[in-house]
Amino acid sequence: MTAFSRFTPLISALPSTVPFVGPEAIERQRGRPVLARIGANESGFGPAPSVLAAIAASSGEIWKYNDPENHALKTALAAHLGTAPANIAVGEGVDSLLGLIVRLVIEPGMPVVTSLGGYPTFNFHVNGFGGRLVTVPYVDDREDLEGLLAAVKRENAPLVYFANPDNPMGSWWDAASITAFARALPETTLLVLDEAYCETAPAGSTPPIGDLIDLPNVLRTRTFSKAYGLAGARVGYAIGTPGTVLAFDKIRNHFGMARLSTEAALAALADQAYLAEVLGRISAARDRISAIARANGLDPLPSATNFVAIDCGGDGVRARAIVDGLMEHGVFIRMPGVAPLNRCIRVSAGLAADLDLFEASLPKVLKTL
Amino acid sequence: MTAFSRFTPLISALPSTVPFVGPEAIERQRGRPVLARIGANESGFGPAPSVLAAIAASSGEIWKYNDPENHALKTALAAHLGTAPANIAVGEGVDSLLGLIVRLVIEPGMPVVTSLGGYPTFNFHVNGFGGRLVTVPYVDDREDLEGLLAAVKRENAPLVYFANPDNPMGSWWDAASITAFARALPETTLLVLDEAYCETAPAGSTPPIGDLIDLPNVLRTRTFSKAYGLAGARVGYAIGTPGTVLAFDKIRNHFGMARLSTEAALAALADQAYLAEVLGRISAARDRISAIARANGLDPLPSATNFVAIDCGGDGVRARAIVDGLMEHGVFIRMPGVAPLNRCIRVSAGLAADLDLFEASLPKVLKTL
Known part of the structure; x- marks a missing residue:
């Protein structure tokens, strides 16, 4: 592949790695749709209705x-x-x-x-x-x-x-x-x-x-x-x-x-009223993710965020198998990149339907390991 | 004003100048609203209705x-x-x-x-x-x-x-x-x-x-x-x-x-049908801007863009006076930054009402010079 020959030495030495692969790319690679998008710490609860109204008013x-x-x-x-x-x-x-x-x-x-x-x-x-x-x-x-x-x-x-x-x-x-x-x-x-x-x-x-x-x-x-x-x-x-x-x-x-x-x-x-409501839903979702983890013999870490890191009791290979296995069920999650953090998976707070699918899929995936 | 003391030498030597001052900043500085926004080569004809529908559908x-x-x-x-x-x-x-x-x-x-x-x-x-x-x-x-x-x-x-x-x-x-x-x-x-x-x-x-x-x-x-x-x-x-x-x-x-x-x-x-329609409107607006210029004794340059540069027959001081004078009437336009280009003003294609205001204001401004 022919590229311009005079990029700076710094640029020429850089790898083409990207910080994160997006769920859309995973969908394209796997030929499988994401059904529960709980991997990028987005908020599946969405923005406030007042935000959608503001967008409509200003578009x-x-x-x-x-x-x-x-x-x-x-x-x-x-x-x-x-x-x-x-x-x-x-x-x-x-x-x-x-x-x-x-x-x-x-x-x-x-x-x-x-x-x-x-x-x-x-x-x-x-x-x-x-x-x-x-x-x-x-x-x-x-x-x-x-x-x-x-x-x-x-x-x-x-x-x-x-x-x-x-x-x-x-x-x-x-x-x-x-x-x-x-x-x-x-x-x-x-x-x-x-x-x-x-x-x-x-x-x-x-x-x-x-x-x-x-x-x-x-x-x-x-x-x-x-x-x-x-x-x-x-x-x-x-x-x-x-x-x-x-x-x-x-x-x-x-x-x-x-x-x-x-x-x-x-x-x-x-x-801010909508934000307060969402914070309550995030807190509840964290509790549910933690409960699902425990019910499957895994160890959820305390969280101050809109996601929960779950210690899967093994190494990065085991966590990767869980991440990949869940995607086979349409559940998109992520995991930390390096040891010892990569003994964990990371699950974002999401809607009840998203967590339902996570709850249903996780034991199936764990059974295959 | 206290800043971090260890920015790179390159950063420390850079001026805080910005490439363009936005019309909103001009409004705030002058305490006067922009009524005809024909200075930034935006398209006052707006996006296609299909675009607004797509935004609404995906928001x-x-x-x-x-x-x-x-x-x-x-x-x-x-x-x-x-x-x-x-x-x-x-x-x-x-x-x-x-x-x-x-x-x-x-x-x-x-x-x-x-x-x-x-x-x-x-x-x-x-x-x-x-x-x-x-x-x-x-x-x-x-x-x-x-x-x-x-x-x-x-x-x-x-x-x-x-x-x-x-x-x-x-x-x-x-x-x-x-x-x-x-x-x-x-x-x-x-x-x-x-x-x-x-x-x-x-x-x-x-x-x-x-x-x-x-x-x-x-x-x-x-x-x-x-x-x-x-x-x-x-x-x-x-x-x-x-x-x-x-x-x-x-x-x-x-x-x-x-x-x-x-x-x-x-x-x-x-x-592309909407684009074709807009291109027709841009062309007509260019013609009208040029006609307004000529009617005021100014010389419009041929244009392949969505704006017209108008030779005002003087130097940068004269053009600047016209730009500033038009803003007094709520008409936002711009001008090139350096000689000899800055003998010109630059007027973007816009809606009929915008060009009406430009047409009404330009002779008043020229009279004050």
């Missing part, structure tokens, strides 16, 4: 570029969070913001600290800019704050990634520990505090905005993809000091946000 | 991430273009693809050839990756193919940008000249052939897909933002050899496309 405006300053969304988020619009950067999903953050900080060869088995898309971007990943193993299925801090100091790393609650394990830390971690970091180390699942986390596990907002070396990232049910809209945001946030403007795709996505996010944010 | 699916492989859209585009899905990369608007292309090829200090006054967002990305812009003046308000080729060879440039038809002047070349230019380039120079306005161009000005599809050093970029009326959706694509196109997968935001945007693009592509 005729889709011929207009979106406001490149994202004024309305930044203003609404600031009011919701109790901070200022200047503290917020908006992007096409957190994945996009993670790429920009890596680009802002990392030159080829620089060390970047993250957890061994942490979010693959962050690693994808670090590799894409030539950074050198320094990984710290999980301890008791939690990211290791102490180990991360030690690695940062040992490596003089300019960037560290930490997710609270964590994906893929669903574990979490208390707010005080996270605040202490952030404040203990050298000011020459930028912390990406990924809070994609903060809405589903227990009280006391997410530091108040004000507790970290003065730190120029902290960016907290959040999303409308999870609890708000808008994964397909691609709306994420980062919270930081005005000076740090302003750096995104130097390199971001100013006209990158889709107009209806922004309208959807604005409506979702305004409908 | 309930917005909780799902989009297929990261963009299988359906690539397949539909390939069928439409008479090529293969492997020849196509999809991105969040051409702006996003331009950023990826620059990143694939440019390391700090490398020369990048473009026209003096060409698309500012391309330049934004070149600066963002530390490239060195080498600009070639327009000749007779057209990009200078011969001059661009000479600059490429003189500089041994790995990247050259050329738009056909051109923005901001609306001018164009014939297909044979463009094909000859592409084939005359060193194979170590990647040509970005920006064809954002190809739908509105006269017959014989766009090379058939097959004429350039064998060249690994050519990427043709196209968009749903202009004639298709979907600027707010952010859907662009690049056409090239499978090997070159595959490089995007190494660095792109795989989950970056908004789901409803993809559905909108699929529906728009399927409704």
Whole structure:
């Protein structure tokens, strides 16, 4: 296959691996439809009716570029969070913001600290800019704050990634520990505090905005993809000091946000009653997933997210067989990528019908192992 | 304003300038609403009714991430273009693809050839990756193919940008000249052939897909933002050899496309009858804009796009006064950024009411100069 001959050495050396294979690709590869889509930590409960109404009301405006300053969304988020619009950067999903953050900080060869088995898309971007990943193993299925801090100091790393609650394990830390971690970091180390699942986390596990907002070396990232049910809209945001946030403007795709996505996010944010309802349904779904796991002799881990990691009592081969076996029944789930996390499968909260199929299929799959 | 202290030297040296100020920002700055939005080469004729129906039908699916492989859209585009899905990369608007292309090829200090006054967002990305812009003046308000080729060879440039038809002047070349230019380039120079306005161009000005599809050093970029009326959706694509196109997968935001945007693009592509109708309306609007210009003693340039550049018979100061003066009447237009192109204003095709306001306001503004 003939390609252009003069890509940069960095690009030429990159593999073509992708962070995640989508369920649609699995459907095409297997020739089998996904019947229960509970693998990507989307929200099968969907967005609020008020969100669908907002999309309908604004779809005729889709011929207009979106406001490149994202004024309305930044203003609404600031009011919701109790901070200022200047503290917020908006992007096409957190994945996009993670790429920009890596680009802002990392030159080829620089060390970047993250957890061994942490979010693959962050690693994808670090590799894409030539950074050198320094990984710290999980301890008791939690990211290791102490180990991360030690690695940062040992490596003089300019960037560290930490997710609270964590994906893929669903574990979490208390707010005080996270605040202490952030404040203990050298000011020459930028912390990406990924809070994609903060809405589903227990009280006391997410530091108040004000507790970290003065730190120029902290960016907290959040999303409308999870609890708000808008994964397909691609709306994420980062919270930081005005000076740090302003750096995104130097390199971001100013006209990158889709107009209806922004309208959807604005409506979702305004409908906190619907969010509260969904949080109740997510909590109930987590309980049911855990009960199904236990009924099958598996060990569900506690979860602060919209999914449950289930310890299948073996290694990655066994978990992979369960993931693949469930897909034979049309149940799409995922699993962590590296040991020892990959003894687990990861099942997202979903509708009763989705969990019914999971419940019916899991014992059949386990019987074949 | 306190910012993180360890951004890369490249980032630290970048200005915070943005490629374009949006009309919403102008409204906020001026405290005056845009009544005729004919400045960003959007399509005020809007998308097809079938597109709005497709959005309505799929909006309930917005909780799902989009297929990261963009299988359906690539397949539909390939069928439409008479090529293969492997020849196509999809991105969040051409702006996003331009950023990826620059990143694939440019390391700090490398020369990048473009026209003096060409698309500012391309330049934004070149600066963002530390490239060195080498600009070639327009000749007779057209990009200078011969001059661009000479600059490429003189500089041994790995990247050259050329738009056909051109923005901001609306001018164009014939297909044979463009094909000859592409084939005359060193194979170590990647040509970005920006064809954002190809739908509105006269017959014989766009090379058939097959004429350039064998060249690994050519990427043709196209968009749903202009004639298709979907600027707010952010859907662009690049056409090239499978090997070159595959490089995007190494660095792109795989989950970056908004789901409803993809559905909108699929529906728009399927409704070629609506596109044909819009093309007629764009042509009529161009004629009317030109007539209004002439009636006011100004000189409209021929246009192959959905806008008309109008020579205002002076310099950039005079054109700027007209742009600013029209905004006082609620008419949002733009103008080229550099001399001698900035003797012109640029007016996008729009609805009759928009052009009515332009027609009524222009003589009032000219009288004040």
